[in-house]
Amino acid sequence: MDDKRFEELLGKAFEIEQYNEISKEPTADELSKAAPFTEKQLRQVQSICKRNRRLPWLKYSGRVASIVLCVCLAGFCGMMLNPKIRATVSENIVKLVDEYINIDFSESTKEENIDIAKTVIGYIPEGFELREDLSDDEKLSCIYVDGNENYLFIDVVQSGEVFISYERDEHNVTYMNINGYDGYLSYDEMTAQGSVCWGNSNFTVVISGFTSRDELIKIAVNIKTIK
Amino acid sequence: MLLFEAILSEETKTEKAIHIYKSYYSYMIYIAGRYLRDPSECEDAAQECMLKLLMIIDSIDTSDEARLKGLCGVVTRNTALNICKRKERGNVSLEEVFNVTDGNCEPESVVIANEGLKALVLAIERLSPVYRDVLKLKYLNQLKEREIAKLLDLPQKTVNQRIFRGKMILRKAIEEEGLNG
Incomplete structure (x- = not known):
């Protein structure tokens, strides 16, 4: 069947x-x-x-x-x-991460204030001499000049607004942690001048002038508060 | 339009389901009662059976009452046995349960002119319900293997195997009767 x-x-x-x-x-x-x-x-x-x-x-x-x-x-x-597409995607991811995610692996930013009276400038590059001291109870403001009439300004003010609004050339800016605070170094190689700025919502320290990048950083790390 | 058709089709399905449940609810309870003592368990079996039938409601032909009753019977029996197995009432195999409860394999007084057909009916009545159920759903209710697997809670491979083995047993039985051809 x-x-x-x-x-x-x-x-x-x-x-x-x-x-x-x-x-x-x-x-x-x-x-x-x-x-x-x-x-x-x-x-x-x-x-x-x-x-x-x-x-x-x-x-x-x-x-x-x-x-x-x-x-x-x-x-x-x-x-x-495709390597080209891969590179473009990777670049965009880095950009996005930089824009929206700020990862700081350094010491966390302190929120305390700075005591102007106890703040000292621990280092000044060789050749610079104090030309003018405009410091008072609320601010520390010194102007140094070397033999070539290159100026160096050091200002410490008890206001965070200065730090937030301080003008910077974004192309030459390097963000960094200075003395435990958020800050940045802005340096123009062409004119050999730059500035270091750091602080928080309570105070701002600005060093600017015609000296090398390394010297600016050295001045910055040597600005200390005596206990 | 598609939504309207879908809603309409769902309504037809609901009507079909209500018709089946209304017509065969008592029968489902009766079949489940052979295997389950608790009336609430019988109700559960009937409900579960209805759920399974809903899965293949499009393939169910409600015009032939005898076939529909057979389908309800097979699905309810298997559902009740599954409930038994789930509750671990006794360590008997499916075949043993069937043999204990389905001992009525006496041929009926249907007059069958064709000798081959007569032998086949006899062989079907003697066949283990394990094979009989899947073959019945396939050849009486014209269901696909996938649908049978859904209804009986079995893997499709098992259904295919049971169909193959069941057919082999039946073929062998009618060959032994010398009615091959």
């Missing part, structure tokens, strides 16, 4: 077997007396249908979303194989 004939016969045989089985079982009336279908059952089936109700496109939305995601990911990976 070939498969097709056998399967046809199977279908018919199962129909007969089903009628035989039904004939052995209690009638619908007998059954409904034993376990009647009530309002409770109707609510049950309605709630089952409600729970299982899903719009056709929602059924597959999860799968479609995963496929789209995989395709996008594969496309992105493929694009990243």
